[in-house]
Amino acid sequence: MTSAKKILCIGAGYVGGPTMAMIASKCPHCRVTVVDIDPERIAAWNSDELPIYEPGLDQLVAAARGRNLFFSTDIEAGIRENDIIFVSVNTPTKAFGLGAGMAADLQYWEKTARQILAFSESSKIVIEKSTLPVKTALAMERILNSRVNGVFFDVLSNPEFLAEGTAVRDLEQPDRILIGSRETESGLKARETLAEIYANWVPREKIITSNIWSSELSKLVANAFLAQRISSINAVSALCEKADADVTEVARAVGMDSRIGAKFLNASIGFGGSCFNKDILNLVYLCRNYGLEEVADYWESVVKINDYQQERFIRNMLGAMFNTLAGKRICLWGFAFKANTSDTRESPAIFVTRRLLEERAEVVVSDPKALKNARMDLAGSAGRVSYVEDPVRAAEGCHAIALLTEWDLYRHLDLRKIFETMEKPAFIFDGRNLLDHRRCFDIGFNVYPLGKPPLTHF
Numbered sequence: 001m002t003s004a005k006k007i008l009c010i011g012a013g014y015v016g017g018p019t020m021a022m023i024a025s026k027c028p029h030c031r032v033t034v035v036d037i038d039p040e041r042i043a044a045w046n047s048d049e050l051p052i053y054e055p056g057l058d059q060l061v062a063a064a065r066g067r068n069l070f071f072s073t074d075i076e077a078g079i080r081e082n083d084i085i086f087v088s089v090n091t092p093t094k095a096f097g098l099g100a101g102m103a104a105d106l107q108y109w110e111k112t113a114r115q116i117l118a119f120s121e122s123s124k125i126v127i128e129k130s131t132l133p134v135k136t137a138l139a140m141e142r143i144l145n146s147r148v149n150g151v152f153f154d155v156l157s158n159p160e161f162l163a164e165g166t167a168v169r170d171l172e173q174p175d176r177i178l179i180g181s182r183e184t185e186s187g188l189k190a191r192e193t194l195a196e197i198y199a200n201w202v203p204r205e206k207i208i209t210s211n212i213w214s215s216e217l218s219k220l221v222a223n224a225f226l227a228q229r230i231s232s233i234n235a236v237s238a239l240c241e242k243a244d245a246d247v248t249e250v251a252r253a254v255g256m257d258s259r260i261g262a263k264f265l266n267a268s269i270g271f272g273g274s275c276f277n278k279d280i281l282n283l284v285y286l287c288r289n290y291g292l293e294e295v296a297d298y299w300e301s302v303v304k305i306n307d308y309q310q311e312r313f314i315r316n317m318l319g320a321m322f323n324t325l326a327g328k329r330i331c332l333w334g335f336a337f338k339a340n341t342s343d344t345r346e347s348p349a350i351f352v353t354r355r356l357l358e359e360r361a362e363v364v365v366s367d368p369k370a371l372k373n374a375r376m377d378l379a380g381s382a383g384r385v386s387y388v389e390d391p392v393r394a395a396e397g398c399h400a401i402a403l404l405t406e407w408d409l410y411r412h413l414d415l416r417k418i419f420e421t422m423e424k425p426a427f428i429f430d431g432r433n434l435l436d437h438r439r440c441f442d443i444g445f446n447v448y449p450l451g452k453p454p455l456t457h458f
């Protein structure tokens, strides 16, 4: 067990909240405070309705909140009173100026560094938890150590590898914890201080250390590899549709090669979420900055295939439904970017809805957890959109169902009953290959899976 520590996290989002709840739960001798500039978010963390949905998170937070886990908007006091500061603010893609659409927008990050400098009265360890471009720690160090007043800051990189939807499990049993630091005496000491915290529940052999730049880069590369696998199988799905092959069969055969492995080989409508797109674009921007055009092009193609897959989905719908969607009612099953989360950031469902509205279709959005976010994402969209949580009712009177999120509940619906309430011919476009396609076809649906021959009645 480590000695008692006073830990602060700046940024109470999808990463900051769950990560700190896990540290508080596993280190009851430490006091953990999470601060944010958004008072509504903090109020939600202090309520029974947390601002994000993650399986197991409610219980984790409820057990530690008020004991050694606190949520607050008092950033100044948080900085003054704590010795170890995680920074987990958002680092979205820059929307303006040089690098717009590619580079990371570091304004929130830099603002945080300046706040830490302004309010610190003693030396601290500052930990990059956000995903950042390589060499951000250098800028952080320069800002933090720009005053000569006896207060010194060690900057560590400790990227977060959790996946939304399985965050609590990932935090409890991580594949690895990565800590990057300067290889100075003070940097190595800070590295060990952080390692000791994780060692309260993570086996030591899973806590790996590296130089700080390797650590920053590892996070971008890990996300690029994951996204690359999705784009690879999605590219193959397009070929399977032309070649009368079945992408599930191909993926099974390929994935049984132990050098390749079976995970992340499900063809789908494409990846979404707040990270993959932004992190790859960030990597591409870095490569271009270093003059590595070929390397940049290689990684950029991962994003291009993802865009292509989403557009292909719409074109398949159009082609199957007699080249017009105007006036047709289309039900979306799922709006979250993946199952078991309420997060809709960069969800393919946003693109699909916008494209369907462009085609003048009427869209009925259904999702068990993400309707609140869906409403915000689609606010101001021109066209007819309605929101119905129950997937059975959502499909009533529709011409087609487009399954976009792999929520388990969609496997267990009474499809025969649903078919009876729909317009005919009724279509299913399975953007996750989740349903039993033969069964859907036997009920009467025209079925369009991804990467497999369609099953149609005409």
Ligand SMILES: NC(=O)c1ccc[n+]([C@@H]2O[C@H](COP(=O)([O-])OP(=O)(O)OC[C@H]3O[C@@H](n4cnc5c(N)ncnc54)[C@H](O)[C@@H]3O)[C@@H](O)[C@H]2O)c1
Binding pocket: 010, 011, 012, 013, 014, 015, 016, 035, 036, 037, 038, 041, 075, 088, 089, 090, 091, 108, 111, 112, 129, 130, 131, 132, 160, 161, 162, 163, 164, 274, 275
């Ligand atoms: N979401 C994921 O699955 C995931 C996984 C790994 C890493 N990351 C990375 O972690 C970082 C955070 O991601 P997230 O999904 O938690 O973002 P988020 O948008 O959910 O949360 C960020 C929070 O930071 C707050 N914030 C911004 N500026 C602030 C400031 N100056 N002071 C205090 N609070 C401030 C925002 O109000 C927001 O609540 C990003 O860099 C992201 O790339 C995310």
